[in-house]
Amino acid sequence: MGDSSQDTSAESEWIEAAGPAHFPAGLPGFEDHKRYVLVSRNDMRPFIWLRSMDDPEVALPLISCLLLKKQVLPYITKEQLSLVGSPSLEGIAPYYVLRVDTGEGIITANTKAPIIINSKTKQGYQIFMDQENLRVDEPLVNLIPSSEDT
Amino acid sequence: MLVLTRKNGESIRVADGIIFTILECGKGQVKVGISAPAHLSIHREEVYLRIREENLAAAQASSAVQALMKGVPKSLLKLVKGSGHSEGERGEPGQ
Numbered sequence: 001m002g003d004s005s006q007d008t009s010a011e012s013e014w015i016e017a018a019g020p021a022h023f024p025a026g027l028p029g030f031e032d033h034k035r036y037v038l039v040s041r042n043d044m045r046p047f048i049w050l051r052s053m054d055d056p057e058v059a060l061p062l063i064s065c066l067l068l069k070k071q072v073l074p075y076i077t078k079e080q081l082s083l084v085g086s087p088s089l090e091g092i093a094p095y096y097v098l099r100v101d102t103g104e105g106i107i108t109a110n111t112k113a114p115i116i117i118n119s120k121t122k123q124g125y126q127i128f129m130d131q132e133n134l135r136v137d138e139p140l141v142n143l144i145p146s147s148e149d150t
Numbered sequence: 151m152l153v154l155t156r157k158n159g160e161s162i163r164v165a166d167g168i169i170f171t172i173l174e175c176g177k178g179q180v181k182v183g184i185s186a187p188a189h190l191s192i193h194r195e196e197v198y199l200r201i202r203e204e205n206l207a208a209a210q211a212s213s214a215v216q217a218l219m220k221g222v223p224k225s226l227l228k229l230v231k232g233s234g235h236s237e238g239e240r241g242e243p244g245q
Contacts, residue, residue, distance in 0.1 A: 025191045028202035029209070060208045082188050099208045110208070113201045128193055128201065136204050 014039045017048050018093075021117050021124040025083075028113075028126065030058055036124065038062075038117075047098065050115065062095040065114060068143040072114050075131055083125040084118035091119045097126075098140065107140040 017038040026033050035053040046067055052058035065072055072094055078087070086092060094116050096109040111134040117124040154162060161171040167187050174181040184192055193201075 024189055027205055028198055029205040058209055060205060079188065097205060097208045099204060110201070110204050112197075113204070126201070126205075128197060136200055 012041055012043050014041055018117070018119070019122060020053060021122045023124045023126075025125060027060070027115075033058060048095075050095070050097075061098040061100070062115065063098055063109065063140075065094040065096055068096070068109070068140075069145050070111055070134065070138070070143055072111065072129060072134070075129060076116065076127065080116070080125070080127045083127065084116055084123040085121040086118045093117045093119055096143075099137065108137040109140050109143060110136045111138045111143070112136045 017040040020035055020037045023034055023036055030052065033052040033054045036050050037053055038048050039051050040048040046063055047061050049059040050062055073089055076089065081087065094114050096111055096114055098107055098109055100107050113126050113128050115124060115126045156162060156172045158172055158175060161169050163169050169185040171183040172180060173183045186192060
C-alpha cells in the first residue's frame with residue numbers, strides 16, 4: 001500500500017482490524033489472491049483496507065455498509081450466505097468497495113457487489129446483487145444517512 | 151470454441167456437477183439454467199467485467215490514501231465519531 005506519508009505516529013500506524021479471511025473464489029480482478037486481511041489506521045476512519053496476503057501491494061479500500069444508507073443485508077440470499085459458510089446473517093460483516101477519483105476527489109461505492117465476511121468461518125466473498133437500485137459507482141455522499149435516519 | 155446445438159429442455163454437461171439447460175429460446179435471447187456446485191461463481195459476463203474493472207480501479211486508489219481522506223464528506227466523519235461503529239462490526243439479522 002503506497003502511502004507516501006512519512007508520518008510515523010500511532011495515528012498513521014496500520015493495524016489489523018480483523019484476522020485473516022479466506023476468499024475461495026478470490027475477487028474479480030484478483031482471482032489468484034485467496035487470502036486477505038482487514039487493516040486500518042486511526043487517522044483513516046471510517047475506511048479500512050482489504051489487503052491481499054498473497055501480494056501486500058494489492059489492497060482495496062472498504063467501508064462498512066452498516067454506516068450507510070442502502071443496506072444490502074436484507075437482500076442477501078441464503079445461497080450467497082452459503083458461500084461464506086453461514087446459514088444466517090449472524091456474524092456477517094458487509095462492506096462496499098470504494099473507488100476514489102484522485103483528480104475530482106469524488107469517492108464512489110460499489111453497492112452492486114458488496115464484500116461479505118463471515119466472522120465465524122473467516123470466509124469472504126464478493127457477491128453480486130440483482131437489485132436495480134444498486135450501482136457500481138454510487139457517490140458516497142448519497143449514502144450518508146441524514147440526521148433523521150440515525 | 152466448441153459449438154453445440156441444443157433444443158428447449160436439452161442440456162450440456164461440463165465436467166462433474168455442472169449442467170447448462172436450455173429453458174427457453176426465441177425473440178433474440180436464450181434463457182439458460184445452470185446447475186453447479188455452490189463454490190463456483192457464475193455471473194453474466196458484462197457484469198463480471200464491470201465489477202472487475204471497479205476492483206482494479208479501487209486497488210489503484212488504495213495507494214492514494216490521503217486523497218481518499220480529502221474526498222470524504224465531513225458529514226460522514228461526524229457520523230462515525232458519533233456512532234460508536236467499529237470497522238469490523240458485524241451485521242445482525244434484519245438490519
